[in-house]
Amino acid sequence: MITIAIADDHKLMSEGIASILQSDADLSIVKICNNGRELVEYLRAHTVDLVLVDLNMPILDGPDTIRIIKNDRIPCKIVVLSMYADENVYAKCRELDIHGYLHKDSDAQHLIDTIKRIHNGNNHYDYDHTTMANEPSKLFDDKFLNKFKLSPRELEIIALVSNGLTNNEIADKLFLSVHTVMTHRKNILHKLAVRNTAEMLSLINNS
Structure with missing residues (x-):
């Protein structure tokens, strides 16, 4: 015990x-x-x-x-x-x-x-x-962070998706279940008001 x-x-x-x-x-x-x-x-x-x-x-x-x-x-x-x-x-x-x-x-x-x-x-x-490159302040400006109010975990997952990792790879890296990763990704799309990963990455790249 x-x-x-x-x-x-x-x-x-x-x-x-x-x-x-x-x-x-x-x-x-x-x-x-x-x-x-x-x-x-x-x-x-x-x-x-x-x-x-x-x-x-x-x-x-x-x-x-x-x-x-x-x-x-x-x-x-x-x-x-x-x-x-x-x-x-x-x-x-x-x-x-x-x-x-x-x-x-x-x-x-x-x-x-x-x-x-x-x-x-x-x-x-x-x-x-995460790596230095995945630190939210390195990927997103203050306007983006203040507008969308994403959690630290959601920012980590966005960073890993941006680096090309799959759901299974993200789950292994963050010691999460694949189901949890998928739930986070669904919530991220909802918060960003986008339909899919391509639109999410486009929004981020243009922020």
Whole structure:
């Protein structure tokens, strides 16, 4: 049994993640905290295998929470669960020497499988599945991003489609199911108000 504590000030988000993880018999959510200070206090009194930490929290934010956990030599795996797919944010998290970096819109099975891999000693960073060329700011201008309000995962998939990857290849690269990739692509077409991939790529190239 892998014991997990979650620190996220968004109650619906933390409870949703807890529900997903506890659907697997190997995972147990032992604590949900509203901020970093609450998490640190809990870890000082209890043993936990892995913590999921949001970056933006009141009282004590994610980076400072991680620094305290490391300075106190608390023996647990540290995973950042973030909505950001930004190079600078990602780089700062890597500097903290965390064990994993996951997007909040990750596929449920990807989240479960990745936590198990991290617990078994394998670091994992979702951002590693994109390249600098696929960073949204490199592909899309601010006008495009502000107009269409695409999620980080949708931007990743658009970038990979632009590079010629198939649904199966995208699924393998992002550790998603093919069905999830297809659902994302359908949602992307709807948000962009285009009928097919050719029109999507034309819109992007002309943006």
